[in-house]
Amino acid sequence: MAWWVWLIIAFAIGIVELSSITFVLLWFAIGALVTAFVSLAIHDVWLQLLVFAVLGVALFVASRPLARKWKRVKSYPDRSETLIGKTGVVVTASEPGAFATVRVQGDLWSARSNSKLEPGQNIIVRAASATILTVEPIRGEG
Template sequence: MAWWAWLIIAFVIGIVEVSSFTFVLLWFAIAAFVTALLSTGVHDVWIQLLVFAVLGVALFVATRPLARKWKQQKSYPDRSDTMIGKTGVVVTAAEPGAFATVRVQGDLWSARSNSELKPGQPVMVRAASATVLTVEPIREGR
């Protein structure tokens, strides 16, 4: 196969990868590009196909864990993560373990505590999930 055919294959696979952003086809686009370079000296199509397949799979297997780790990294903290350590005020009371409503930084949140929560009581956020804060009453003298 001619070198320019491999370049076209690499380009098409690269366009599909950019549109999907999955880091699966990237390795095969790179393998097609390398095969295009090698095809100037190796004219047997079967050897070219073998180089393409082996290199594509090898790149995929070798770098997939790194790509998956990079893709899962947070580039900025979630809003709930930034709530830990903030103080707030209880809006609606709750018994230990039950849901209360607290106001933290001007927003209302559902909250739980191992202590009884009373309206107007100051609390500190100890943990946060997407929708529920775990709070602890702030004792006098702390």
């Protein structure tokens, strides 16, 4: 195959990779690019295909441990996670286990508690999910 065919293949795979942002096809695009240069010296199409396949798979396999490591590293905490330990005020009352509305750092959140919550009561956030806080009243209030 001509070298420019491998460049077109590398470009096409690169475009698909950019639209998917998975970094899976990136290695095959690089394999096609390297094969374009190899095809200048090796004219056998089957050998070129072998070089492309081996390079693509080898780069993919070599990058998996790095990808897993980067995926595990959480660089930024979720907004709800930053609320743990913060205090707030009950806006709407609730019985134990039912939903209440609380204001924490100026934002309204749905919240649950194992205690009865009364409007105006101060609370502390003990756990947080994407949309629901687990809170408990601050003891010692008068």
